[in-house]
Amino acid sequence: DTAVSQTPKYLVTQMGNDKSIKCEQNLGHDTMYWYKQDSKKFLKIMFSYNNKELIINETVPNRFSPKSPDKAHLNLHINSLELGDSAVYFCASSQGLATITDTQYFGPGTRLTVL
């Protein structure tokens, strides 16, 4: 009965490869997010979708492309992986339209290592 799940949990790959991380939430929420946590534990938002529509798009290289096939899923595809992409990526969801009073529920994270 996991609320926000991510796959895979660990991902090790070579530079230049393309990889995807999947996220699913069973909370019935309308809004989903991707965060990146770097090696210094700094956690920063990357994207947010509401009902499959992109509403937050921070300054992220266009090698990163989120895709939301339905409001319960938000996948993150990364092209031409670079060493600096190594991080823990967290998916999250919230009930409403990314408004301040909505609690965000986080997944367990995907640790990406680029060699």
Place this chain on the structure above:
Amino acid sequence: AQSVTQPDIHITVSEGASLELRCNYSYGATPYLFWYVQSPGQGLQLLLKYFSGDTLVQGIKGFEAEFKRSQSSFNLRKPSVHWSDAAEYFCAVAPTSGTYKYIFGTGTRLKVLA
């Protein structure tokens, strides 16, 4: 620039001892304030949040936090720590209007000694 500072990277306390985790922020106006906990292998879980009103906020798992506007601080406290509280704790701020974007601190790792 907007930022959140958690001065203590690591804190070790004995089980049953009291705990205070520090959080200071730099923001144009008083933001909304949050504390999250991340247990090993888990995602972040919201402990408590402050929007307005009483500056002492109660959260889950026996935690509380006090907002002090004059010090731009939102410190997290617990009177008696349990071994299961060992985790990473993140303070975060967000604007009071507009799109909901957190700014997180870099976390404080809590170790609890039996």
